[in-house]
Structure formats: C-alpha cells, structure tokens
Amino acid sequence: MYKRQDLVSAGYRLSGNPRQLSAYSTSSLRITLIDPDGNVLFESATAQPLENHLTRPEIQQAMQSGVGRDCRDSQTTGYETYYYALLLPSGEILRVAQDSETTWSIYDDAIPAIILSCVLMMAAAALMAGLLTKSLVQPVLKMTDDLDRIQDNVPYKELIPFAESIHSDRLLRENNEKMRQEFTANVSHELKTPLTSISGYAELIETGIAQPKDIPDFARKIHVEASRMIQLVNDILQLSNLDNVSEAGTPLTMETVDLLEVARECVERQKVNAKRSFISLTYLGESAPVLGSRSLLDELCQNLCDNAIRYNRPGGHVELRCGVGSDGCPYFEVEDNGIGIPQDSQTRVFERFYRVDKSRSKATGGTGLGLAIVKHIALLHDARIDLQSQVGTGTTIRVTFPKNS
DSSP states (O other), X not given: OHHHHHHHHHHXXXXXXXXXXXGXXXXXXXXXXXXXXXXXXXXXXXXXXXXXXXXXXHHHHHHHHSEEEEEEEOTTTOSEEEXXXXXXXXSOEEEEEEEHHHHHHHHHHHHHHHHHHHHHHHHHHHHHHHHHHHHHHXXXXXXTTOGGGXXXXXXXXXXXXXXXXXXXXXXXXXXXXXXXXXXXXXXXXHHHHHHHHHHHHHHHHHHTOSOTTTHHHHHHHHHHHHHHHHXXXXXXXXXXXXXXXXXXXXXXXXXXEEHHXXXXXXXXXXXXXXXXXXXXEEEEXXXXXXXXXXXXXXXXXXXXXXXXHHTSOTTOEEEEEEEEOTTXXXXXXXXXXXXXXXXXXXXXTTSXXXXXXXXXXXXXXXXXXXXXXXXXXXXXXXXXXXXXXXXXXXXXXXXXXXXXX
C-alpha cells in the first residue's frame, strides 16, 4: 500500500489537479486529499461532502512528522480500514486507505487451494505409507511362515535379534509344554501306584480274603503307601508354589540366616531317620550368614540330608558342612559315602521324578522331587549347585551363595 501511496503522490504533483487522483483509485483502494485545515478536497469513494478530517489520527501524525498511520472502522464505508497519510510539500495531505476485508480476501481466495493441496499431499503420503509398509511388512510376515527356520529367513539384518528372540521363546514354550506333559504323566503314575496298592490291600481286608494274621501287615502297607502319597502331594504343592514365585517374580521375605544354625537344626531333625537306617549323621563348619528365606533354606538342607541318608548303605555316614569359601561366598555342603551317582545321570538328578535307582527310591519312600525342590530354592537365592559323585564311593553336593547375600 505504501508503494501505491508514493505513485499517487508523484502523479498528483505532476498534474496538480485533485480530480486526476480518481485515475489511481480502485475498488480496493480509496484516495483522499485534505487541505492543511482538514477540509476534504477529494474523496474517491464518494462525491458527497465529508466532515473535516483534521482530528483523524493519521492526519495529525502526518502534520507533525510527515507520515501518519492508523487502523479503525471507516465512517464512510463501515469496514475496518488501514490508513496511510503523507504530508505534501504544498501543505496538503494525501491519504490512501484499504479495507481489511480486501486484505483478508487474498487469504480467503487461497484457502481452497491450500486445502486441496493438503488433501492431495495427505492422500499421496497415505499411498506412499501403504506401499512402504507393505514392502517392509511382507518379508516379515513371510519370515513367520516357518517358525522352525525363522533365523534362516530374516529379510533385514536389523531383525536378526528379533528372530532369535522369537526362536528362543518358541523353544522355551515348547520345552515348558513338554515338561508340563511329562510332569502330569509322572504325577498320574506316581499317584496311581500307591492308590492301586492301597485299594488292593483294602479290598482283601473288606472281602475277608485276608487271613486275620495278615491284616496287621496289610494295614502297615496301607499306612506306608498313604504316607508316601502324602509326601508326594506335599512335594508337588511345594514345587508348584516355587514355580509360581519364580514366574510371578514375587520377592521372597529375606532375612539374615546362619547356615551353621540351619545345619545344626537339620541334624537334630534327621537323627532319628539316620539312626533307623544305621547311618551316622554329623555337622561341622563355621558361621556362614546369608540373606534368604529361613523356611526355604531349612527345606533345602532337609532334602539334601534326606537324600544322602536314603541313598546310603548301613554303616555309612553323612556329614553336613558350611562356611565361607576363599572367594568370600558362603556355602552349604552335604557329603555321603553312599552308592554314588553314575556319570551319565549326574546332569539329570535335579529333574522332576528322575531316579537313578527306581526300585531303591520307591523302597525307601522317595518321591523323585527332593533334588528338584533343592534346585528351585537355590535358583530363588541366586545360588550355584555343584555335584561330585563316584559310583560306590559317595556323593558331595555343594550350594554356593552370592558373596553379597
């Protein structure tokens, strides 16, 4: 608008005729010529006489500094208008004005084009995104067609860790499912055997087939089998609880536990069992405090001691030891001079229901779950299990706890 003002001013100076100013006016540009007293000499918007403009802000500014500006509602057109006034050498004031609606109309005219451009750009972006997504996802979907060979079908090297994770997770799920099936089958078998025995003896007594002299022996056998079932159920429930704690990540209630005290109490509880099997049972060592669950550590010790007594020979010995190793880690150890474990079975004795000598285990009342419980308790305490054994010589099992426990 200021360039137009200069053009109008130059034209008026050349012609000197106010009427010639109409040649510069347009539908969007108003031109007004005002004398030094504020009287309107020319107004392009109307031929009607106008009131004195001396008090208008832009006129006052132009008279004082040569240039004036203002924005207000026009009394002539009724629209919000931008004004620019210029003091001429003759003392007259030339003013140009433009309605704000005219200014905003430029944007109004451009809005449809802008909207259309945005829509087209969004459509193009959506199309490109769809094509790119398809090109990226298609190889990934194809990769999952054969989960057994997923690592061989990786389309991008960035997906190698992802593929390895899927493969490992799948193997883990398959292994867990296999373990659950085996566990269910083993539980069914272990429960069926004593139940069949109990049912058979009870039927002999009920039908009168059993001789009176045999009834006490049958009752004893029923009691033995029932006790074995109770122990089996207790071990299964304990394993289930340990599994739930491991899977849920539930923190244990930890306290400082002295392994020497645990060993002493274990010997006190097991001495009757050891005496019945003609086994000498002792403990030795030094104070070895660890941070752990007292009840679970007691059970770990009881199971290791019970296992050492169960798979020993009359006249044998079992020794419980504890202390702090040269590496600063507390340990608990059980040593026996029993029948020992064959080399090919040493990696499996901590599996559920695994027995080296099935007939001996059942004869002594073992459930096949004791060492599996020991393994779970050790894992919950971040402890390491080491086993050394030789057939005919004996077995030593050491549980080493973290140094900072």
